[in-house]
Each structure stands twice: as C-alpha cells, then as structure tokens.
Amino acid sequence: MSDALLTLEGVHTHIGAYHILHGVDFVVPRGQLTLLLGRNGAGKTTTLRTVMGLWRASAGRITFDGRDITRLDTQKIASLDVAYVPENMGIFADLTVKENMLLAARGARTAAHMDRQRLQWIFHLFPAVEKFWNHPAGKLSGGQKQMLAVARAIVEPRQLLIVDEPSKGLAPAIINNMIDAFQQLKASGVTILLVEQNINFAKRLGDTVAVMDNGAVAHTGTMRALAEDEALQRSLLGLAI
Structure with a gap:
C-alpha cells in the first residue's frame, strides 16, 4: 500500500450537544481513491467536514502530508492543495x-x-x-x-480532492462520465476521498474503503475484497453488491 497522505486517529466531533464522531480511524493512501461508505447517518459527511475544519474535532488527530491539521481553519487547509466538493455542490x-x-x-x-x-x-x-x-x-x-x-x-x-456523494441524483450516462473523470484524475496523481451511496459507482472506482457505522469506522480494507464478500457487505451495509 502507498504511504498515507491523510490520516485520522481517534477523531471525535461534537456538534452542539450531539456527539457525532466516536473515535474515527482510517488512512487515505497517496495516489489512490479511498471510499467512505456506510448507511445514512453513519457520520460520513461529518467526517469530511471535520477534515476540512468546517467542524472542529473535539479529540483525536488529523494529519495531512505529515502535518497535523487538526486545529487549522478551513482556509489554511485549502491552501495546502486540498479541495472539497460538498453534497450541495x-x-x-x-x-x-x-x-x-x-x-x-x-x-x-x-x-x-x-x-x-x-x-x-x-x-x-x-x-x-x-x-x-x-x-x-x-x-x-x-x-x-x-x-x-x-x-x-x-x-x-490539488494533492487531495474530497467529494461528498458525486453520483447522487445523476443519470446513468452522467455517472459513467463522472467515473471516467475520477479515473483520469487519479491517473494524473490526485489522491481522492469520496463519500458515495451508489455501490456500483464505488465498486468501479475504489482502491481502498472505510465503512462507517454509528460515528466510527467498522471496517477498512480494499474495495475489491469488500466487493467479493457478500456476507461482509450485508453485515456492514445491509445489502449485497
């Protein structure tokens, strides 16, 4: 596996009185496309927003390219060649x-x-x-x-492109175009972290995967291994792909 460009270690996030992330741990290998999967409400979007400094981690550590960015503001994180595409675009x-x-x-x-x-x-x-x-x-x-x-x-x-549900609501032809674009971006050297609900989209694109449940990471590994294990899919996602 390539070296880690982004690492989350024991990351907790509170939003007001709500404790959303409960010790999130995973790595995004340099030059690969990492998928963040999980049921609705698992904490995926909160994880992305915490990485970007839009919500501040209450505990834990986020490291980007060897630098601790846990307490940096969003503008400073973006200046490190990190781009974020939110779900609302x-x-x-x-x-x-x-x-x-x-x-x-x-x-x-x-x-x-x-x-x-x-x-x-x-x-x-x-x-x-x-x-x-x-x-x-x-x-x-x-x-x-x-x-x-x-x-x-x-x-x-950009060194890192973070995108929240890029295929949501798109027609199949547009999804295919988006898959091709992400493949070319990865080939150009861009590291990509995607939140995605379309499992076929994920299966075609992903190198590594982290599956979230109840604000924590329940599984990490290769996308290929997850795609080949129906029992694991049903256990983690409640469906088979």
Missing part, C-alpha cells in the same frame, strides 16, 4: 460557469489569466463546462452542476 447560481471557475483560480484576476493548458484538460474531462462557459450556472442540469463543482475544485493543482 456550492455552485453560485447567479454567476456564469466562467465566473464560478475564476473564483476558485486564486492566481488569476481574469479568465485570460487562468492556466489555459489546465483549462483544456478540464474541458476534456467535463465537456459541459466548456459548452456552457458563459451560461448562468443556475441554469445547468444537476449533472452539469456536479461536473462544474468538481471542475472548479481542480482548476488549480
């Missing part, structure tokens, strides 16, 4: 696709200053981004908004 509906992309390109003041070679690579991954470049983002379909959200996250080079 965070698209600015009244801005154009171009303006959404420009907001994420920290080194560019205008679209003309954006890295043209990188943009062409993104357009190859997500043709809809180029097609609707000057259209209001709010007019895009759900699948096109998801493509824009991921494209915006990678408009600058």
Whole structure:
C-alpha cells in the first residue's frame, strides 16, 4: 500500500450537544481513491467536514502530508492543495460557469489569466463546462452542476480532492462520465476521498474503503475484497453488491 497522505486517529466531533464522531480511524493512501461508505447517518459527511475544519474535532488527530491539521481553519487547509466538493455542490447560481471557475483560480484576476493548458484538460474531462462557459450556472442540469463543482475544485493543482456523494441524483450516462473523470484524475496523481451511496459507482472506482457505522469506522480494507464478500457487505451495509 502507498504511504498515507491523510490520516485520522481517534477523531471525535461534537456538534452542539450531539456527539457525532466516536473515535474515527482510517488512512487515505497517496495516489489512490479511498471510499467512505456506510448507511445514512453513519457520520460520513461529518467526517469530511471535520477534515476540512468546517467542524472542529473535539479529540483525536488529523494529519495531512505529515502535518497535523487538526486545529487549522478551513482556509489554511485549502491552501495546502486540498479541495472539497460538498453534497450541495456550492455552485453560485447567479454567476456564469466562467465566473464560478475564476473564483476558485486564486492566481488569476481574469479568465485570460487562468492556466489555459489546465483549462483544456478540464474541458476534456467535463465537456459541459466548456459548452456552457458563459451560461448562468443556475441554469445547468444537476449533472452539469456536479461536473462544474468538481471542475472548479481542480482548476488549480490539488494533492487531495474530497467529494461528498458525486453520483447522487445523476443519470446513468452522467455517472459513467463522472467515473471516467475520477479515473483520469487519479491517473494524473490526485489522491481522492469520496463519500458515495451508489455501490456500483464505488465498486468501479475504489482502491481502498472505510465503512462507517454509528460515528466510527467498522471496517477498512480494499474495495475489491469488500466487493467479493457478500456476507461482509450485508453485515456492514445491509445489502449485497
């Protein structure tokens, strides 16, 4: 297994009076795609938000590329080349696709200053981004908004891309396009952490997997091993894939 880019050790998170994460432990190997699976309410989204500093861990340690980021604020974590695509995508509906992309390109003041070679690579991954470049983002379909959200996250080079349920509500053809894009991103050297409910999506993409239950990690291993063990699937997820 590759060395760990991201490590969570005994991470607890409280939100108000609620104790959501109960000692979460797992690693995200460098250069791989790690899936965070589990039933609804298991703590997956809370884990992602805690990694990003949107919610502060009340105990435990989060390490990124050898650095303790447990107490860093979100802006500082993002500056370490970590990008996060939330479940609601965070698209600015009244801005154009171009303006959404420009907001994420920290080194560019205008679209003309954006890295043209990188943009062409993104357009190859997500043709809809180029097609609707000057259209209001709010007019895009759900699948096109998801493509824009991921494209915006990678408009600058990233070490780690964190995405919450990228296939949710998407048509099968769009899901296939998204799978291809994530495969190409991984091949380019980007480490990816995904929360996903679509098990076929997970099965086709995942290298390693952490399965959560009741705010803790109940299983870690390879996606291939989980996909081949129906008894383990039923035990952890309540279904067979």
